[in-house]
Amino acid sequence: MKTSLIPTFFAATSLLFASMSFAIDLDSAKDKGLVGEQTDGYLGAVVNQPDVLALINEVNVKRKNKYNQLAAKNNLTLEQVEKLAAKKAYEKTASGHYVLVNGNWVKK
Template sequence: MKFLRITMLSALLFCHTAFALELDDAKQNGLVGEQENGYLGAVVDRADVMALIGEINVKRKAKYIELANKNNITLEQVEKLAAKKAFEKTASGHYLKHDGEWVKK
């Protein structure tokens, strides 16, 4: 019985990983885009999209805090710089949120 539970758990974890949304795919498919605040936003409201955004934005914020502390500047300054860089690096056809509206670059 214990072996069966471990096998089922492994299978569930594998399935979750196999179907997990990847950032590049999400951008390519117009599901997410870069925002003016330095964080990723949802172009399409779906559970998997929201989960991806949450995961990415937690990592971004941690890095932004680290950079702010290291460079003796505010978190808001880092977020603004990150947004500028993200907008510049965004590929043509991907979404950016500008003045509250999603637009394709």
């Protein structure tokens, strides 16, 4: 009976540590040069890693929901809000963080 629990223990432990190692926050990702602002108002991957892609997806879902709310509230299209948000994000991007310029990631 003890031997049947060992593989389960190792599997559960591996999953726990895997999820912990993939956890990253937006500020850290920007500081480390893993993500950057795109011209469409959304976050993009400078470095293609599973934890980075998960973060980008999470942030972009929240952004799109907010953009849709703003569009409805201000009688604008989603595309108009995305363009305005991209412009604002580029302006607010800190020095040393990445922005997408002509299809290339560039440090601001």
